[in-house]
Amino acid sequence: xxxxxxxMPKTEAPPILFQALGINPTSEAFKTDDYMVVMENEEQIENxxxxxxxLKEVDARGIIVTAPGDNVDFVSRFFAPxxxxxxxxxxxxxxxxxxxxxxxxxxxxxxxxxQISKRVGTLQLEYLGDRVVIKGNAKTYLxxxxxx
Numbered sequence: 712x713x714x715x716x717x718x719m720p721k722t723e724a725p726p727i728l729f730q731a732l733g734i735n736p737t738s739e740a741f742k743t744d745d746y747m748v749v750m751e752n753e754e755q756i757e758n759x760x761x762x763x764x765x766l767k768e769v770d771a772r773g774i775i776v777t778a779p780g781d782n783v784d785f786v787s788r789f790f791a792p793x794x795x796x797x798x799x800x801x802x803x804x805x806x807x808x809x810x811x812x813x814x815x816x817x818x819x820x821x822x823x824x825x826q827i828s829k830r831v832g833t834l835q836l837e838y839l840g841d842r843v844v845i846k847g848n849a850k851t852y853l854x855x856x857x858x859x
Contacts (some may be wrong), residue, residue: 712845716838717808719743731765732776747775747808753786757827767792775805777813783823783833785813801832807843814838 719741728746729736739749746769750756756778766774773791780786787809789802799805806824814820820839826832830850837844 714807716811716843718811719747719808728769731762744772746771750778752778753781756786763792763797777809783825786825786827798828800828800830801826806845810836810838810843
């Protein structure tokens with residue numbers, strides 16, 4: 712898939728965001744319609760146990776948490792209780808926002824990413840400046856028929 716990228720300006724996140732995630736408020740934060748919080752390592756992302764009731768009070772569509780990966784360029788998780796999804800398994804829109812950050816930080820345009828939700832998703836990303844190409848395998852989660 713080929714999507715427009717979204718650059719996220721650095722911001723001061725509200726204390727409730729860090730409290731809901733149960734993390735140190737010194738982590739870097741960025742914001743558009745979502746917040747993105749950059750942490751130090753993969754283990755911190757894996758071990759997050761957010762307070763979804765409190766997270767729902769954060770003024771954002773969703774929350775991206777990301778860190779350097781152990782075996783990939785970066786890992787992430789995406790929480791969106793504000794729109795009825797506590798944790799999304801693999802989130803394309805989150806990678807349109809996190810890819811520019813990691814491409815610049817790592818000084819490379821081809822990235823490997825792992826979204827470490829319960830379902831887990833491995834992605835190959837190509838940062839093209841104003842666009843990001845997202846590649847990976849999809850899993851069928853719903854089949855249906857529509858009669859018109």
